[in-house]
Amino acid sequence: MITIIVIVAVVALVALWLIGAQRKLVSADELCKNALSQIGVQQNSRWDALTALAELTKGYSEHEYKTLMDVIGQRTAIGRNSTVADAAAQEGKIAEAMRLINVVAEQYPALKANETYLKTMDEVSKYENQVRLSRMTFNDTVTRFNRMVRMFPDSIAAAIFGFQAKDYLAEPQGKTEMPSMK
Numbered sequence: 474m475i476t477i478i479v480i481v482a483v484v485a486l487v488a489l490w491l492i493g494a495q496r497k498l499v500s501a502d503e504l505c506k507n508a509l510s511q512i513g514v515q516q517n518s519r520w521d522a523l524t525a526l527a528e529l530t531k532g533y534s535e536h537e538y539k540t541l542m543d544v545i546g547q548r549t550a551i552g553r554n555s556t557v558a559d560a561a562a563q564e565g566k567i568a569e570a571m572r573l574i575n576v577v578a579e580q581y582p583a584l585k586a587n588e589t590y591l592k593t594m595d596e597v598s599k600y601e602n603q604v605r606l607s608r609m610t611f612n613d614t615v616t617r618f619n620r621m622v623r624m625f626p627d628s629i630a631a632a633i634f635g636f637q638a639k640d641y642l643a644e645p646q647g648k649t650e651m652p653s654m655k
Contacts, residue, residue: 490626490630491630491633494626494627494629494630494631495630495634497621497627498618498621498622498627498630498631498634498636501614501617501618501621502618502636504614504617504618505611505614505615505618505639506553506554507553507614508607508610508611508614508615509551509552509553509555509557509560509611510551510552510553510555511607511610511611512551512560512604512607512608512611512642513550513551513552513555513560513563514607515600515603515604515607516551516560516563516564516567516604517550517551518600518603519567519597519600519601519604520545520548520567522593522596522597522600523541523545523567523570523571523574523597524545525589525593526541526574526590526593526594526597527541527542527545527570527574529584529587529589529590529593530574530577530581530584533577533580533581533583533584534577534580534581537573537576537577537580540573541570541573541574541577544566544569544570544573545570547566548563548566549562549563551563556640557639557640557641557642558640560642561642561643564604571597578590608642611642612641612642615639615640615641616641618638618639619638619639621636622636622637622638623638
């Protein structure tokens with residue numbers, strides 16, 4: 474009889490531990506999804522500012538305006554169910570749009586001096602900083618999740634429930650080198 478009680482108690486403890494570990498893993502997984510979604514929110518704000526900049530270029534060059542609108546038309550929403558690759562691809566499209574806007578601004582000094590252009594560029598910079606902070610938050614959240622998935626004893630529960638380590642957002646190419654001061 475005592476043996477049965479001990480066995481039932483051990484099974485109950487293991488079940489309670491598994492339930493607790495599963496809940497902790499789900500919570501961490503949701504935090505990762507939320508952090509990725511926040512990146513999407515910040516990227517959407519940047520897209521809106523870039524669209525405003527594209528509209529400003531319309532009066533200076535119809536060709537560049539159309540090219541910019543084609544790039545902006547490629548935007549996709551980044552949300553909870555997006556992947557790290559989706560966010561990186563979106564970041565590449567934003568960088569391309571910024572590059573095109575900078576080319577137009579260099580060609581047209583009057584555009585570069587336009588007060589609305591300057592204000593909008595300040596907004597873009599603000600949103601870029603917010604995306605950078607959101608990326609850092611995402612990577613920190615993924616680090617915590619990956620620790621749970623890989624460390625014993627939670628790794629047992631992660632394997633049982635199918636949780637796997639998540640990918641980090643990589644630093645965009647070209648951002649790791651120091652810019653030229655010439």
